[in-house]
Amino acid sequence: MTDADADGSRDENDPSTRNDLEWTDPNTFTSALERADTREKGHYFEDFAEGDVIQHDPGLRLTRWGNELWTSQTLNHDPAYWRADVARDRGFDEPPIHPDYLLAATLGCTVEDLSEKGGYFLGRTNVRFPADVVAPGTDLRVESEVLTTKGSNSRPDYGIVTWATRGYDAGTGKTLCAYERTNMIPRRERLETDGSGAEADGGGRPSDTERPASALPETFVTPAGDAFEDFEAALETAENRDAVVAYRHERGRTMDDVTVATLPLATLNTAKQHHNTDAMADAPSGGIVAYGDVTRSTALGHARSDERTHREVGFEDERFHAFVTPGDTVYCFTRVLETSRETTTVNERAGTVRFQHVAFNQRDEPVYSGIRTAEILTRDD
Numbered sequence: 001m002t003d004a005d006a007d008g009s010r011d012e013n014d015p016s017t018r019n020d021l022e023w024t025d026p027n028t029f030t031s032a033l034e035r036a037d038t039r040e041k042g043h044y045f046e047d048f049a050e051g052d053v054i055q056h057d058p059g060l061r062l063t064r065w066g067n068e069l070w071t072s073q074t075l076n077h078d079p080a081y082w083r084a085d086v087a088r089d090r091g092f093d094e095p096p097i098h099p100d101y102l103l104a105a106t107l108g109c110t111v112e113d114l115s116e117k118g119g120y121f122l123g124r125t126n127v128r129f130p131a132d133v134v135a136p137g138t139d140l141r142v143e144s145e146v147l148t149t150k151g152s153n154s155r156p157d158y159g160i161v162t163w164a165t166r167g168y169d170a171g172t173g174k175t176l177c178a179y180e181r182t183n184m185i186p187r188r189e190r191l192e193t194d195g196s197g198a199e200a201d202g203g204g205r206p207s208d209t210e211r212p213a214s215a216l217p218e219t220f221v222t223p224a225g226d227a228f229e230d231f232e233a234a235l236e237t238a239e240n241r242d243a244v245v246a247y248r249h250e251r252g253r254t255m256d257d258v259t260v261a262t263l264p265l266a267t268l269n270t271a272k273q274h275h276n277t278d279a280m281a282d283a284p285s286g287g288i289v290a291y292g293d294v295t296r297s298t299a300l301g302h303a304r305s306d307e308r309t310h311r312e313v314g315f316e317d318e319r320f321h322a323f324v325t326p327g328d329t330v331y332c333f334t335r336v337l338e339t340s341r342e343t344t345t346v347n348e349r350a351g352t353v354r355f356q357h358v359a360f361n362q363r364d365e366p367v368y369s370g371i372r373t374a375e376i377l378t379r380d381d
């Protein structure tokens, strides 16, 4: 404090209190920005240690507005999520929160702590929805545990982190959604390697040259309808032949401002990949990219439009193969893997089907793939 300050007056020569700087003068402001530190967001790879448990402060209220915004824009137009009469008929008291929105919201509010620094969303598995029904108005509390951390062989500037994340009903403590997610996260310090990738877990997956070329079956069978029996019958038709039950869905959805930027922000997903064109200009994608959960949910919406979905049971081995950018159109290809008369919700009007879905773009390039287990209503429902 200066002598002048002691009596309450300002010292005109003290730089810390001078107010005659023209902050908005372009030259002054450019210099100011060069001198100013940036208060960073997010965490680097080195900040994660196996066993760490992270509480994600933002949380979220799962609202009817958020649900309807998500399901309308991703073409998940199942009336049970929109209309009270259909909801009641399907065993819900009111149109519930859609599992895709629940999953996207659970992941969305983890981004600030886990992946806002950037990097790539590589995949997710063991996706489960232990609560059969989630009502609008439920407050979501989300927690993650760091399962593994390892170096990346292919990108020395990154590490690979896997977290187990759970979304809870903040009021009752009941688990609503759980999964394991893997991301590439930038390192604070670039790793100096001898090129052998010794720091990383070399186990990895086979290289392209080691992978066997896939031999496609001769016949592709399409189910005759959208009921459980149709999937069952199609698999029987394909059995013991050089055939597979696999087909395309006609609908596509072109990614626009709403799907690329609005939907992730509505889940409190702060990843700059989805809403900051300026920061993404120099990224490998050359601009903003769609939230993986939007790409996935859009493709699943197409698939669900060709089936009588009753409940989502879970997802395994979800992968995001390539960026989806504004203007890209998301389509879906489905393969039926198996059917079973058993259901987890003890519904005699449904059976369980295991699907493999591949989302692809207008250039027929896969952008997402995953194994999905869902309960599908029978024809006599």
Ligand SMILES: C/C(=C\C(=O)O)C(=O)SCCNC(=O)CCNC(=O)[C@H](O)C(C)(C)COP(=O)(O)OP(=O)(O)OC[C@H]1O[C@@H](n2cnc3c(N)ncnc32)[C@H](O)[C@@H]1OP(=O)(O)O
Pocket: 111, 115, 116, 120, 121, 122, 123, 124, 151, 152, 153, 154, 155, 160, 182, 183, 200, 204, 205, 271, 273, 289, 290, 291, 292, 293, 318, 319, 320, 321, 322, 323, 324
């Ligand atoms: C929520 C969110 C962001 C956020 O979170 O905030 C988002 O929505 S963002 C949008 C959605 N996302 C994308 O848009 C990514 C699109 N995608 C790609 O652009 C390419 O896919 C790639 C550049 C990521 C990779 O491309 P690629 O280099 O050719 O891929 P690979 O060589 O197969 O994998 C490289 C290394 O990741 C290891 N690896 C791969 N998959 C898994 C897995 N499932 N589990 C564990 N490790 C895995 C692999 O083992 C290898 O490890 P090493 O580096 O040690 O070799």
